[in-house]
Amino acid sequence: MLRPKRYTAYIQWNRQRGYYAGYIPGIGGTESWGDDMDDLKGNLRDNLSRRLRDRPVRAQQAVPPRPGFRRIDIKA
Numbered sequence: 001m002l003r004p005k006r007y008t009a010y011i012q013w014n015r016q017r018g019y020y021a022g023y024i025p026g027i028g029g030t031e032s033w034g035d036d037m038d039d040l041k042g043n044l045r046d047n048l049s050r051r052l053r054d055r056p057v058r059a060q061q062a063v064p065p066r067p068g069f070r071r072i073d074i075k076a
Contacts, residue, residue: 004076009044010069011037024074025065027051041074048076 009030011022020040024030030047034040065071 007048007074007076009072009074010065011040011072012066012069022069022072023066024048041072044074045076048074052076 007024007027009022009024011020013019014021014033019033019035020037021031021033022040022044023032024044024047027048029051030044032040032043032047034043
């Protein structure tokens with residue numbers, strides 16, 4: 001069984017709409033949102049797992065975050 005690999009995600013709290021939004025840089029289709037941090041992490045993990053199953057992903061390049069986002073780690 002393979003051990004989970006760690007990926008960097010960037011997240012932010014949307015005050016106007018009342019949810020967390022996030023994405024994994026360098027891997028299209030991983031953008032997601034959630035009502036709380038646990039929900040967001042689960043959604044990001046699911047999107048990432050789906051993308052990894054669909055096609056292999058190359059190593060991430062250092063991509064600066066979008067303004068207002070902060071960094072977290074996601075395992076998948």
